[in-house]
Amino acid sequence: MTTARPQAVLEMIGRQLRDYRTACDLTRTAAGQYIGADDTKISRLELGRVRVKEEDLERLLGLYQVPPAERKSILDLSRRAGDRHWWFEHRDVLADWFCSYLLLESAAQYIRTYEMRFIPGLLQTPAYAEAVMRQRYADEAEVRRRVDVRMQRQRILTEPGSPRLWAVVDEAALRRPVGGPQVMREQLKALVRANERQYTRIQVLSFGAAGPASPGTSFSILRLRNAQLQDVVYLEQIESAQFLTDAEQADPYQKAWSRLGVAAGEPDETAAVIEDALRRDYLHVA
Structure with a gap:
């Protein structure tokens, strides 16, 4: 059973x-002495093995002369890592790495996502989400619970202080018949409505897009609120995920995103592209 522990977030704070x-050219021993601990505790904190107590975190940030705005961001993220969130009740079906992603997503000011195969999770209808889940999970109860998690995630787009979502969706995701024609009709119409929201921007990367725009994998880039922290690049695999914060590792995805934004159709063209997919693939299919 998973603990729903946001391990990746603890590791981010530790790094x-x-x-x-x-x-500051300080040793672990010196940092430990400052908060009344030994170098082993500092090592464990920096590796993300344990969550740092708020009092210790505040003292360390003061010792390291971290600017106030940056200090606030670190403290906020640490508090979030220790809170009991809504997804805790699903801890037996959610992996630790996905709990880390949910925490970061809830703390994001901007979410940029590129999807090759499916409609992005934050924009999926319940029926489409269920069809996606059934491709991987056989247990009915687990499918329902995972769909429920996906729907609850979407509340962040309509709550006060909602993040700005910028999604680039490959045309293949529009044309792949997930769940059948009726499910796709509802999903594509929902996508058009979503693109009309104030803080949501959707572009479609067409089959005929000029240049090598697609990086060959889906990914998301999260920018945290009030963040002095690096953007987080999120790469999800079948049974694991990567969270890239190192500038050298994340830079190729930042550049790929820039290429995608240029190559994909403009947001005001999205509705026409989706309507074309509806007419061609789903309108007259029983």
């Missing part, structure tokens, strides 16, 4: 603390 410490 940031290590970078602050080394920038």
Whole structure:
């Protein structure tokens, strides 16, 4: 059974603390002595093995002379990592890495996502989400619970202070008949409505897009609220995920995103592209 522990977030905070410490040319022993601990505890904190207590975190950030705005961002993220969130009740079916993603998604100010195969999860209808889940999971109860998690995730787009969502969707995702024609008709119409929201921008990367725009994999880039932290690049695999915060690792995805934004159709063209997919593939199919 998973613990629903946001391990990747703890590791992010730990790496940031290590970078602050080394920038100040302090040893783990010196940092530990400052908060009344030993170097082993500092090592465990920097590896994300344990969650740092708020009092210790505040003292370390002061020792490392972290600017106030940046300090606030780190403290906020650490508090979120310790909170009991709505997805905790689904901890027996959610992996730790996905809980980390949910936490970061809830703390994001901007979400940029590129999807090759499916409609992005934040834009899926219940029926489409169910069809996606059935491709991987056989247990009826688990499918229902995972769909429920996906629908609850979408509340962040309509709540006060909602993040801005910018999605680039490959045309293949529009034309792949997930769940059958009726499900696709409802999903594509919902996509058109979503593109009309104030803080949602959807572009379609057409089959005929000029240049090598597609990076060959789906990915998301999250920018946290009030963040002095690096953007987080999220890459999801079948049984794991990667969270890239190192600039050298994340830079290729930032550049890929820039290419995607140029190559994909403009948001005001999205409705016409989707309507074309509806007419060609789903309108007259029983």
